[in-house]
Amino acid sequence: MTEEGHDATALSEGPHCTGCGSTSCPGCNRTLDPPRFCATCSRRLTVTVTPGGWRARCRDHGELASN
Amino acid sequence: MSGKPTDTPVTTTVTLSAPRRGEPVRPDIDPAKARARIHDAEVALLDDRRLLNGEELAALAALPDSYVTSLAALAHQVRLTWCGPEVEVEGILSAKTGGCPEDCHFCSQSSRFDTPVKATPFLDADEVLRAAEETKAAGASEFCIVLAIRGPDERTMQRILELVPLVQDKTGLNVAVSAGLLTDEQARRFAEGGVHRYNHNLETSRSFFPNVVTTHSWEERQDTCRLVRDHGMELCCGALIGMGESDEQRIELLTQLQELDPTEVPLNFLNPRPGTPLGAERPLDAWEAIRWIALFRLGLPGVILRYAGGREVTLRELQSMGMTSGINALIVGNYLTTLGRSVEEDLQMLTDLRMPVGALTGVL
Numbered sequence: 001m002t003e004e005g006h007d008a009t010a011l012s013e014g015p016h017c018t019g020c021g022s023t024s025c026p027g028c029n030r031t032l033d034p035p036r037f038c039a040t041c042s043r044r045l046t047v048t049v050t051p052g053g054w055r056a057r058c059r060d061h062g063e064l065a066s067n
Numbered sequence: 068m069s070g071k072p073t074d075t076p077v078t079t080t081v082t083l084s085a086p087r088r089g090e091p092v093r094p095d096i097d098p099a100k101a102r103a104r105i106h107d108a109e110v111a112l113l114d115d116r117r118l119l120n121g122e123e124l125a126a127l128a129a130l131p132d133s134y135v136t137s138l139a140a141l142a143h144q145v146r147l148t149w150c151g152p153e154v155e156v157e158g159i160l161s162a163k164t165g166g167c168p169e170d171c172h173f174c175s176q177s178s179r180f181d182t183p184v185k186a187t188p189f190l191d192a193d194e195v196l197r198a199a200e201e202t203k204a205a206g207a208s209e210f211c212i213v214l215a216i217r218g219p220d221e222r223t224m225q226r227i228l229e230l231v232p233l234v235q236d237k238t239g240l241n242v243a244v245s246a247g248l249l250t251d252e253q254a255r256r257f258a259e260g261g262v263h264r265y266n267h268n269l270e271t272s273r274s275f276f277p278n279v280v281t282t283h284s285w286e287e288r289q290d291t292c293r294l295v296r297d298h299g300m301e302l303c304c305g306a307l308i309g310m311g312e313s314d315e316q317r318i319e320l321l322t323q324l325q326e327l328d329p330t331e332v333p334l335n336f337l338n339p340r341p342g343t344p345l346g347a348e349r350p351l352d353a354w355e356a357i358r359w360i361a362l363f364r365l366g367l368p369g370v371i372l373r374y375a376g377g378r379e380v381t382l383r384e385l386q387s388m389g390m391t392s393g394i395n396a397l398i399v400g401n402y403l404t405t406l407g408r409s410v411e412e413d414l415q416m417l418t419d420l421r422m423p424v425g426a427l428t429g430v431l
Contacts (some may be wrong), residue, residue, distance in 0.1 A: 020183065021339065028376035029361075032379055032406045036183035044185045048194070051158035051400035052410070 010061040014039030035064065077347055086272050091314050093131045101130055104138050111124035112368055124366050128314050128358075135358045142361035144394035153425030154352045154417055155396040157209035157243075158202025161222075161403035162230075163189045167215040169247075171270070172279040173310060175340035175404055176215040182342035184404050189214070189226060192233060199234045199242075201243045205410040206427035210234060211243040211266060211303075217283070218248040228260040228377040233245065235261060243303060243425070246288055254294040265295040267304035272319035273358065275312040279345070292327050295330035303305045305375060308359055317359060321366035331396065334363055336377030338405060350377065353385045357392050364393025371396045371427050379408050380393065387416050 012018060012035060019029030021037035021044070029035060034047050038058040045056040053066035100387075104126050111117050120129075127138060140402075144216030165176045175182040181205075195212065200211045219227065231242045243258060245266035257265060268287055270276070276285035279376060289358045294422065305329055306320055324332060336356055339348045350361075364372055373396035374389060382389055399410045417424060 032408075034404075034406060036185075044183065046185055046187050046317065047166070047404075048161075048190065049203055049401045049406070050160060050194075051196040051205065052111055052198075054401065054406065 010040040011035065011038050011045070011056060011058050011064040015043040017033065026028075034066070068117045070371050076094055091129075093129055095131050096129075102137075104130065104160045104259050105134070105141060108365060109144075110140055112141075112171065112365065113148055116149075118325055119365060121318050122338055124321055124362060125315070127365060128318060132354060132358075135354060135361070137282070138361040139366070139388065139392035141362035143353075143391045144373070146393050146395050148316075150395050150427065151372070152396070153427055154390070154422045155209060155371055155373070155427040156399050156413075156424050157203060157208040157396065158198070158205060158207050158210060158400055159211040159213055159398055159403065160190075160195060160198040160202075161215065162195055162212050163187070163214040163216065163233060164404065165215055167217065169217055169282045173270075173337055173340070173343040175343055177343070180344070182340060189223070190422055192230060194377075196205035196234060199238045199240055201375065201400065203238045203240055205397060206414065206424050207378035208241060208424075209243060209264070210238070210265075211245060211246040212238040213266070215403075216247045216249070218250075219246045219253060223406055224253060224256060226316055227262075227415055228256065231261045245302075245303075247291075248283065249291045249294055251294055251297075254291075254298045254300070258298040258300045262300055264301035264303050266303040266305065266331075267295065267328075268307065268333070268335075269323060270305070270307045270324070271310060272316040272323060274319060275310070275316045278312075279310055289327070292329070295391070296328070300328065301330035303331040303333065304329040305331075305335060305373075306337040306363070307337060307349070307376075308356075309377070309381070310345060311348070316334050316364070320367075322365065324367060324385055330371060331373060332363065332367055333373040334360065334394070335375040336381035337378050338377035342408060350381045353382050356381045357385060357388055360389050360392045360394055371400060376402045387420060390416065390420055390422065 002051050010056045015023050016039050018035035020039035021042040034054040035056050055065045057063040164187045166178050168174045175184045177380045199210045234242050241263050243264035244262045273285045273425045339346050374394050377399050399413050401407050
């Protein structure tokens with residue numbers, strides 16, 4: 001769960017591809033890319049990449065981090 | 068099935084893929100001539116200790132693929148002789164991501180292209196410090212704060228000038244900055260504010276630059292690079308190869324870098340980003356990347372030649388070979404908007420290669 005009480009898995013598990021936001025994409029998010037779209041609502045995520053990880057935030061579905 | 072050996076030798080035909088667009092076909096040459104070119108470069112760089120000129124570099128660049136290992140071996144000796152065995156490790160942070168008004172065709176942070184990267188505001192000081200601490204924990208000596216902007220406005224200047232001493236004091240890291248084009252006054256203030264190295268890439272040669280950037284000129288970048296040096300900061304001036312430029316244009320860039328005389332040259336390989344004009348390009352072939360790592364070292368024998376973005380997707384299993392082809396510095400961990408391989412993998416690679424980690428600032 002995220003700080004706001006959202007289920008963070010909503011960002012990574014849903015009908016939308018986290019690489020392009022499409023529902024028809026079989027999964028274009030490459031290994032060396034952080035998620036860019038919310039898997040649940042396909043909204044573009046606010047992503048912060050740091051040397052040791054990344055953090056992705058959806059306005060409606062909370063935040064997901066690499067660790 | 069009979070155990071009798073067959074009289075007919077079995078032959079296998081292997082078809083190599085044709086050179087990709089923009090990749091030169093390098094015909095075989097007389098082996099004696101090829102060896103002579105490499106020998107002449109060795110004498111120039113190791114005995115006479117002089118820089119190779121564009122013509123000499125072009126002759127080396129034209130050698131067939133079978134000579135890449137010879138170029139790499141010489142480049143490694145040149146690196147050891149001119150720079151020593153240490154490898155400098157650095158972490159970078161995109162402190163302000165996306166929304167850039169410039170149109171660099173390789174960059175996912177331009178506001179002019181529809182890319183998956185969403186613009187985010189300047190990170191707060193705590194976030195920057197945390198990232199610097201991650202970098203320190205990886206054994207790095209250098210931390211670079213990067214902003215996706217054309218150049219800094221006054222508010223941005225002040226924020227950077229607050230962050231630099233803060234990060235230095237809290238972590239002991241050398242702090243570099245990359246904030247776009249600078250005025251003379253801004254360069255002076257950064258130098259006085261403790262920015263020890265400023266990054267501003269030429270990216271590519273003057274003749275190829277208009278193909279990939281139209282919102283500012285190559286000369287504007289060159290001017291900023293000169294200001295950095297004029298004000299006593301170390302110049303970090305990188306290249307991005309694999310955008311469709313020719314061999315001749317890479318040599319042109321090398322001679323232009325020789326003229327600017329940077330302390331560090333980060334070597335990036337195009338990692339085609341979705342939504343950018345170069346998004347459909349193919350990454351450079353790994354063997355071609357090794358050739359150009361070696362040529363960059365042979366062209367710039369005394370610089371800190373740093374592995375930067377795109378090395379994982381371009382070199383794959385050949386990343387350690389790059390370390391013995393002229394590279395003597397690494398960005399470890401993640402990049403600005405993409406991820407790198409783990410810090411542990413890179414540090415293990417350096418251990419396996421018996422390459423000590425150390426700061427190279429001021430020793431070259």
